[in-house]
Structures are given as structure tokens and as C-alpha cells.
Amino acid sequence: MSLKDVKEKIAAAGGATLVAVSKMQPVEKIEAALIEGQRVFGENRVQDAAEVWPALRKKYPDIELHLIGHLQTNKAKLAVQTFDVIESLDSERLALALAEEMDAQGRRLPCLIQVNTGEEPQKGGINPADVEKFHAFCTSEAKLDIKGLMCIPPEGDIPELHFALLRKLRDELHLPLLSMGMSADYETAIRWGATHVRVGSAVFGERISLK
Numbered sequence: 001m002s003l004k005d006v007k008e009k010i011a012a013a014g015g016a017t018l019v020a021v022s023k024m025q026p027v028e029k030i031e032a033a034l035i036e037g038q039r040v041f042g043e044n045r046v047q048d049a050a051e052v053w054p055a056l057r058k059k060y061p062d063i064e065l066h067l068i069g070h071l072q073t074n075k076a077k078l079a080v081q082t083f084d085v086i087e088s089l090d091s092e093r094l095a096l097a098l099a100e101e102m103d104a105q106g107r108r109l110p111c112l113i114q115v116n117t118g119e120e121p122q123k124g125g126i127n128p129a130d131v132e133k134f135h136a137f138c139t140s141e142a143k144l145d146i147k148g149l150m151c152i153p154p155e156g157d158i159p160e161l162h163f164a165l166l167r168k169l170r171d172e173l174h175l176p177l178l179s180m181g182m183s184a185d186y187e188t189a190i191r192w193g194a195t196h197v198r199v200g201s202a203v204f205g206e207r208i209s210l211k
């Protein structure tokens with residue numbers, strides 16, 4: 001697999017924005033993807049991203065960096081400094097902390113609500129039944145710019161059930177973006193309407209544990 005293969009498969013499945021998930025990848029591989037023209041990337045840890053991306057942005061100012069992992073409220077400041085899109089909005093406290101930081105920094109970042117479609121206790125995200133209420137809180141109380149929904153289906157489950165549910169919830173809220181699908185199932189996700197697929201290992205190969 002490679003960036004080129006993944007992009008061809010995305011196009012053949014109907015097209016979506018590729019969020020190339022570069023967490024725990026050597027910076028040389030990220031640079032190679034940048035040279036090939038890739039500009040949208042995903043990272044799941046604020047601290048790791050803050051170490052790598054500011055230098056790359058100097059060379060490639062049109063990078064769009066998505067936060068796709070859980071964000072602790074005490075990292076909201078660094079997250080708003082480092083990222084362009086927050087895909088993992090998952091609590092009222094975080095919504096308020098992000099709104100405050102965005103005001104302070106004068107940056108309004110588009111956000112996606114992470115939905116725990118499998119209602120797994122160990123996983124972040126808003127339960128499907130609570131999404132409408134949470135969306136209302138984010139827009140009217142926190143005044144965040146909510147653009148869509150994101151999910152990570154439970155491992156071993158049939159992803160289609162989760163993609164269909166996320167799409168239904170997104171349609172009910174009349175939001176434009178739907179972030180779903182990873183290396184194993186991004187083509188399926190596109191057929192279910194994904195606008196953004198988050199693909200890591202199929203683009204970059206196996207992850208390493210040390211940068």
C-alpha cells in the first residue's frame with residue numbers, strides 16, 4: 001500500500017477527503033507524503049503533533065491538521081494552537097474549554113462531534129441518543145462551529161452498522177461532514193457517505209512507537 005494506491009481506491013469508491021493519519025510515523029514518511037502533494041493529516045496526540053508539525057508548516061503553509069484523538073481540557077490551548085480541525089469533541093466541558101481558547105486566540109476551528117456508535121464504556125464519544133442535545137449545547141451555549149460527526153466502530157464489529165447509524169444522525173442534524181473509515185474499511189465507509197476517511201497504516205505502513 002502507498003499514498004497513491006489509497007488515493008486511487010478512494011476515487012474508485014466515489015471520492016472523499018483523505019486524512020492521512022501520521023501518528024507514530026517517522027517524519028521522513030510524513031515529508032514524503034507532503035512532497036507527493038498530501039496536505040490533510042490526522043494526529044491523535046496533541047503533544048506529539050506539537051513537536052512535529054510547526055516546523056513542517058513553515059515549509060508547507062497550506063497543511064490542514066486534524067485532531068482525531070481524545071483531548072483533555074487542560075490541553076485545549078495547545079490543541080487550538082496546533083490543529084485546524086477538531087474531530088474528537090466529546091464532552092460539554094471540552095466544548096466550553098475549546099470555545100474559550102478559540103476566543104482567546106482568535107481562531108474559530110471547525111469541529112466534529114465524536115459519536116460512540118457502539119456505546120463502548122471504555123471509548124470516548126457521545127452516545128447516539130444524546131447527540132442531538134449535545135449538538136444543541138455546542139452550537140448555542142459554547143458557540144462552536146460544528147461541521148459534522150465522527151466515529152470509530154468497535155473492533156471486530158461489522159462497520160456498516162456504525163457507518164449507517166452515523167450517517168443517519170448526521171442527516172438528522174443537517175451537517176455537511178462525516179468522518180468514518182480507517183485502513184481496513186475506508187472504501188466501505190465512502191459507499192456509506194463518508195466525506196473524510198482517516199487512513200494511517202495503509203498509507204504509511206506499520207507504526208513505530210518512538211519518533
Ligand SMILES: *Cc1c(COP(=O)(O)O)cnc(C)c1O
Pocket residue numbers: 021023044068069152182183184198199200201202
Ligand atoms: C490511528 C487512527 C486511525 C488510523 O488507523 P489505521 O488503521 O492505521 O488506518 C484512524 N482514526 C483514529 C481515530 C485513529 O486513532
